[in-house]
Amino acid sequence: MDTTQSGIAELLSRDEEVILAEWIREQVGDQRRSNLVADTELRSQSAEFLGLLRQAVKSGSVDDIHSREWDEVRRMLGDLSRVRAQRGLSPSQTAMFVFSLRQPLFGRIRHLFGKDVERLATVTASMNTLLDRLGLFTTEIYQKGKEELISRQQQEMLELSTPVVTLWEGILALPLIGTLDSARTQVVMESLLQRIVETGAAIAIIDITGVPTVDTLVAQHLLKTVAAARLMGADCIISGIRPQIAQTIVHLGVELQDVVTKATLADAFGIALRRSNRTIVRMGKTAAAATSDAEPGTGTH
Amino acid sequence: MERIPILKMGQSLLVSIQVDMHDRLALSLQDDLTQQIVNTRARGVLIDISSLEVVDSFIGRMLANIAAMARVLDAQTVVVGMRPAVAITLVELGLSLTGVRTALNVEKGMRLITESGGMEDGAGSDE
Numbered sequence: 001m002d003t004t005q006s007g008i009a010e011l012l013s014r015d016e017e018v019i020l021a022e023w024i025r026e027q028v029g030d031q032r033r034s035n036l037v038a039d040t041e042l043r044s045q046s047a048e049f050l051g052l053l054r055q056a057v058k059s060g061s062v063d064d065i066h067s068r069e070w071d072e073v074r075r076m077l078g079d080l081s082r083v084r085a086q087r088g089l090s091p092s093q094t095a096m097f098v099f100s101l102r103q104p105l106f107g108r109i110r111h112l113f114g115k116d117v118e119r120l121a122t123v124t125a126s127m128n129t130l131l132d133r134l135g136l137f138t139t140e141i142y143q144k145g146k147e148e149l150i151s152r153q154q155q156e157m158l159e160l161s162t163p164v165v166t167l168w169e170g171i172l173a174l175p176l177i178g179t180l181d182s183a184r185t186q187v188v189m190e191s192l193l194q195r196i197v198e199t200g201a202a203i204a205i206i207d208i209t210g211v212p213t214v215d216t217l218v219a220q221h222l223l224k225t226v227a228a229a230r231l232m233g234a235d236c237i238i239s240g241i242r243p244q245i246a247q248t249i250v251h252l253g254v255e256l257q258d259v260v261t262k263a264t265l266a267d268a269f270g271i272a273l274r275r276s277n278r279t280i281v282r283m284g285k286t287a288a289a290a291t292s293d294a295e296p297g298t299g300t301h
Numbered sequence: 302m303e304r305i306p307i308l309k310m311g312q313s314l315l316v317s318i319q320v321d322m323h324d325r326l327a328l329s330l331q332d333d334l335t336q337q338i339v340n341t342r343a344r345g346v347l348i349d350i351s352s353l354e355v356v357d358s359f360i361g362r363m364l365a366n367i368a369a370m371a372r373v374l375d376a377q378t379v380v381v382g383m384r385p386a387v388a389i390t391l392v393e394l395g396l397s398l399t400g401v402r403t404a405l406n407v408e409k410g411m412r413l414i415t416e417s418g419g420m421e422d423g424a425g426s427d428e
Contacts, residue, residue, distance in 0.1 A: 186389075193385030200405055227397035231388040233381065233404035 004122045005062055007113065008130075011123075012054040015108045020050050022104035030100065036087045045080060045097070052076055062130045065137065074137065081138045085145035094142045098135040105131075162188050164195040171272045172201045172234075173265065177210035185221040189228050196234045203272040204229050207265045209240030219254040226259050235275075237261070239268035305330050307337050313345035313414055314338065314376075315407070319352045327363045334367060338374045345414035346371045349407055351382025361396035368401040377402065377417065381410035 012019070024046050028039060052073045060069025077098070084094045105127060113120040162184070167173045174192055178184075192204060206225065211218065226236040239262040241249075249256065262268040273280065305326065308315040314337055316330070334346065348364065350356070368378035381404045383391075391398065404410035 189389055189392075190385060193388055196405065197385060200409070202405075202409070224392045228385075228388040228392040231380075231383050231391060231398060231403050232385065233383075233406075233409060 003119070004126050005057065007119060007123045008062060008127060009054070009057045011105075011108055011112055012050070012057055015112075016050055016054060019101075019104045019108055020047055022107065023050070023101050026100045026103055027097070030096065036089055037084070049073070049076060049080075049097075062126050065130070065133050073134070077134060077138050078141045081141035082145040085142045086149070091139050091142050095135045095138050098131055098138055102128075102131055158184060158187055162191050164191050166195075166199060166201070167205070167269060168273070168276075168278075170199070170201050170203065170276055171269070172196065172199065172204045173207060173269075174204060175207045175210060175240075175265075179212060180218045180221045182221065185225060189225050192225065193228060193232055196229060196232050202234055203237065203275060204234050205237045205239055205265065205268045205272060207240040207268070208238060208245070209242070209265070211240075211245075214245050214248055214254070216252055216254055219249065219252075219256065223257065223259070235260075237268040237271060239263070239265045304333065307333055309337075309341050309343070310347075310411075312341075312343055313347055313411065314341065314343045315347045315349070317349040317352075321355070322353075322360050322363065324359070327360070331363070331367060331370065335370055335374065338371060338376050343376050346376050346378045347407060347410050347414065348378065348380050349382050349410075350380060350387070351384070351406070353387060354384065356383075356387045356391060358394050358396060361391055361394065361398065365396075365398055365401060368398075372400075377414055379404050379410040379413050381405065381407050 024043055027042055027046065056070050056073045060067050064070075065074065080097065081094050084097075106124065109120065109123055109127065113123060157178075161177050163175065165173050165175070172192070172195055174188065176188065180188070195201070196204065206222065208214065208222070214222075222238065226238070229236050237260045238256070241261055241263055260268075260271065262271065270280075303320070303326065305316060305318060305320070308317075314334065316334065318330075320326070337343065338346065346367070348367065350364075353360070364380055368380075371378045379402045380398070383403065402413060404413050
């Protein structure tokens with residue numbers, strides 16, 4: 001094993017420039033290469049990687065790329081994969097960075113150990129394994145980078161999609177967009193209850209126009225939110241129930257218990273105003289002066 | 302033994318729970334409250350739980366029980382000042398306190414009792 005490793009180390013240190021030149025030619029000439037990575041960047045990345053690889057092979061074992069000697073190589077590959085993932089390169093385009101090193105490297109190996117068949121075989125085998133591991137490592141990091149991106153977007157979406165708006169003094173509206181799962185229900189509930197405390201609202205309208213489907217689970221989440229708001233002394237009205245949703249609710253046998261439901265947000269707002277002893281009056285040209293004391297919101301409480 | 306004070310405001314009784322409830326305290330509160338409702342002929346009971354940070358199923362059931370007892374004695378119970386976290390916990394526990402009226406704070410609770418209780422003198426109301 002030691003002779004194999006020293007063989008690789010020797011190869012890398014002696015022929016570094018030749019390998020680098022061939023490798024870059026290989027990468028630049030690749031038809032499937034994305035134009036998202038500039039040639040100069042590619043050159044500097046390749047040179048850096050080859051240098052780090054040489055040092056790692058010299059001091060550490062080629063069998064364990066997770067040991068301390070490989071820290072720098074892993075860090076460099078990790079950064080590269082993350083950047084490529086963010087720029088929208090595919091996983092194979094990312095992994096090709098490592099795999100394209102195979103041809104130039106094997107050319108040099110054949111050149112150097114061509115006469116010693118047994119050595120040629122062992123060096124080729126361990127180099128193969130090493131490149132495979134490094135390639136897989138880039139894919140792993142690439143995947144992780146994408147997952148981080150997705151979870152960050154999920155978090156942002158969660159925060160963006162639960163606004164609580166004040167329609168009128170004492171009347172809150174909660175327009176829900178997207179599917180309700182338990183995590184979202186939690187956020188919705190918390191922000192609604194918080195706003196109830198802040199504004200002292202007595203009525204909250206939950207508008208589900210933007211909720212694509214209502215199944216038993218979603219209905220249960222809605223009822224939970226309604227119950228929690230009721231415990232804080234606020235009544236809830238559910239509005240924005242589309243015809244299909246109404247059918248689904250009945251077919252599934254979902255019991256919305258004694259929650260008031262309305263087809264549109266406007267209807268719900270009308271009820272909310274009536275409950276708080278307010279009316280909206282149209283102001284005619286002639287009657288404008290007479291009804292000036294009956295403007296919306298000025299009704300007695 | 303510590304007791305939870307019950308204050309009379311007009312025709313309503315005001316109970317403010319500010320210590321951790323345990324079984325004995327809850328039982329004595331039920332005793333005292335029913336006794337007071339009868340003695341003062343109160344029409345409304347206001348239970349303020351704004352200083353309770355933790356409410357478990359036991360306290361939830363106790364609140365429901367008190368409301369039921371008061372109803373038998375012809376007095377309405379309003380639970381006021383529940384914190385958002387407490388409300389979420391109760392709902393997750395499956396205790397939505399159906400049959401207990403709720404309000405955001407003492408002022409609104411008092412108004413609720415006054416408006417629906419048909420009290421002649423409107424005692425305790427801020428209006």
